[in-house]
Amino acid sequence: MEFIYEPWPWYVSGPLIALTMFVLLFLGKQFGMSSNLRTACAIGGAGKVSDFFKFDWKSQRWNLILVLGSVIGGFIAANYLSNNKVKINEDVALKLNSYGIESTQQAYLPTEIFSTESLSDPKVLAILIVGGFLVGFGARYAGGCTSGHAISGLSNLQLPSLIAVIGFFIGGLVMINFIYPLIFG
Template sequence: MEWISQPWPWYVGGPLIAGVLVALMYFGKRFGISSNLETMCSIAGAGRWVDYFRVDWKQNVWNLVFVLGTLIGGYISHVYLTPDTAVAISESTKESLIQYGIANPGADYLPLEIFSWDNLMTLQGMIMLLGGGILVGFGTRYAGGCTSGHAITGLSNLELPSLVAVIGFFIGGLLMTHLILPHLLTL
């Protein structure tokens, strides 16, 4: 049973992802998590105020089931299949994070100095939560999909807009990591 608590190798995970994508393409569906927000807002009645949400949400119920499965799978993986929450990161990354006030970088999956209920109500926490939410929401809408939709489905379909979006996601991640995050961590 030890094999199940270890990360699966690429030659297992890759074909499983490819199998899901082939099945989705066969049934005429597209994979993406951000479209679920649109579906949930449509179910909640946002279409009464915003035209964007005036869609037939019943066509996307399958995707909500997919997200539910993702949440259940994540819970099972975290609670039953994760032997350790420590993350192997390089020494130079640890040194950089210590300079920014992260006490034990790599000791936990998420550093408590950033991801904790106590930090949520601080200026730093509010900027990260609200600013990040606005940027992700705007970026997802502007790019016509999220990272999973573009990087997994779009690139698999050889779509040029998805390639452009994925390149933009990586550039944005690098800018955030090297130019913005250091300032936010020192607030």
Template sequence: MNEFINFISQPWPWYVAGPVIALVMFSLLLLGNSFGISANLRTMCSIFGAGKTCEFFDFNWRSQIWNLIFAGGLIIGGLIAHVYLTPSQEVHISQATINDLHALGVEDPGSSLVPESIFNWESLFSVRGFIMLVVGGFLIGFGTRYAGGCTSGHAISGLSDLQLPSLIAVVGFFIGGLLMTHLVLPHLLTL
């Protein structure tokens, strides 16, 4: 039993997690569904009556209940993994990355999932924090709507369905991520 607990409490290798994701996507394709987390926001807005004032939210939300249940399962699974299967909160990153983050002014990188010196209530009221959290959040929301889906919808579901718009969106995500990491983020961290 201890060996099983040790096995499931470790990150799963790609050759286990990849086929599981492929099996889920194959099942969704067979059922005629496409997966995407951002679609749940539209569904929830429709449930609460936003379709009365905005045509975008006026659709049969009952057909999307499966996606809400799937998202709920993701949240519950993440909670179980965090509470019961995570041996430590330390994030394992290379020493070179730690040195680079220290040079950019990030305090204690790798001690938690996100740097607490950046993502906290006090930094929200600074110029750097406002740009990263509020402006960044707005741009992510806008980009998700403009691209017709989020990274999970395009990169996992859209690519497995061989959709050209998803391929274009994923290429754009990677280019934007690289530009942000190498050109914008170093300037934001020094504000």
């Protein structure tokens, strides 16, 4: 039973993702998380304001269940199926320590940014709000999120998804190497 507490190797998790994608493709479905934001807005009545939200959201119930399962599964995994041994590269931990983020070996998410106490800091709150807006805008502008493009789009051999994934990687590299040091340095 010890294997369930450790991260699964690529040769186990990769085929499981491939199997999931095969089943979704067979059923005519596409995997992605950001499309649920559109569905949630449609459920909330946003179709009265914008035609973009006028669609049969009931056909997307399966995807809402997927998101709910991801949230519940993540909670269970983090709280009951984890040995709480955070393994982060020592060079990365040292770099984060130089920015004042010292909880890298104790938590999956740095408590200096993601704890409830941090939300009283206007700088952290602004970073989370602006970052959330940019991620939401980027997912909508790119026609999907990282999971939708990188898992579903690439498995369908879609060129726009390949371009989006390359853009995600470039954006991540720019963020962590140039913008992150400006914010926290």
